[in-house]
Amino acid sequence: MSTLTIIFTILQVLSGLAVMVIVLMQSGKSAGLSGAISGGADTFLGKGKGKSLDAKLAKATKWFALVFVLLTLVLNLI
Numbered sequence: 313m314s315t316l317t318i319i320f321t322i323l324q325v326l327s328g329l330a331v332m333v334i335v336l337m338q339s340g341k342s343a344g345l346s347g348a349i350s351g352g353a354d355t356f357l358g359k360g361k362g363k364s365l366d367a368k369l370a371k372a373t374k375w376f377a378l379v380f381v382l383l384t385l386v387l388n389l390i
Contacts, residue, residue, distance in 0.1 A: 324383040331376045
């Protein structure tokens with residue numbers, strides 16, 4: 313194995329672990345039956361969703377998943 317392959321493999325493992333941790337930190341998207349009946353999406357806290365922790369975690373999930381896929385493709389080509 314070359315040094316570059318080892319570095320990319322380590323980065324891929326770290327990005328995979330980061331994706332798992334970030335996904336586990338997110339709260340569930342479904343509010344259940346009580347949220348559907350009471351209209352949970354119309355609450356005051358639901359309006360600032362773009363700046364919430366869940367929104368930041370969702371954005372981080374997308375970026376780390378993209379890095380993971382790109383590293384997988386690069387390792388496949390090496």
